Amino acid sequence: MEMSSRRKFLTACLGTLGIAGLGAALYPLFRYLAPSKGAGIKQKMTFQMSDVPEGGAKYFELNGTAAVLVKPKGGTVVAFSAVCTHLGCIVQWQKGQDQFLCPCHGGQFSAQGTVLGGPPPKPLEKLPLVVQGTTITIG
Ligand code: FES
Incomplete structure (x- = not known):
């Protein structure tokens, strides 16, 4: 593998890992902020x-x-x-x-x-x- 294609491959791998890591970090925040099932139903x-x-x-x-x-x-x-x-x-x-x-x-x-x-x-x-x-x- 040539140096520039190796660099492109590594950059692509790191980019993929970065996106996956960002998703893993933001998912708990999303779950915390998203309304739970039944939210909005007003109890009397x-x-x-x-x-x-x-x-x-x-x-x-x-x-x-x-x-x-x-x-x-x-x-x-x-x-x-x-x-x-x-x-x-x-x-x-x-x-x-x-x-x-x-x-x-x-x-x-x-x-x-x-x-x-x-x-x-x-x-x-x-x-x-x-x-x-x-x-x-x-x-
Ligand atoms: S929580 Fe501080 S006075 Fe009520």
């Missing part, structure tokens, strides 16, 4: 008013994410994503104080989801909720 949850005591909270999972239904004292039911808007910990309902506390960095949210203190940059995400009689539908 139904509760009865009696499922949530006055001043209490009921945690559940909606579309694979932690969510919470609260009934503040003297108020009406509200549903939120229970994921803290700071770094994603699950906020805890503080019965008796009518507010949420994030155990990770002390973020505090009101019963309406607004930030009362700590590092969270924005309110808890409210979830759509419909009350018909004594039935609560979320999602």
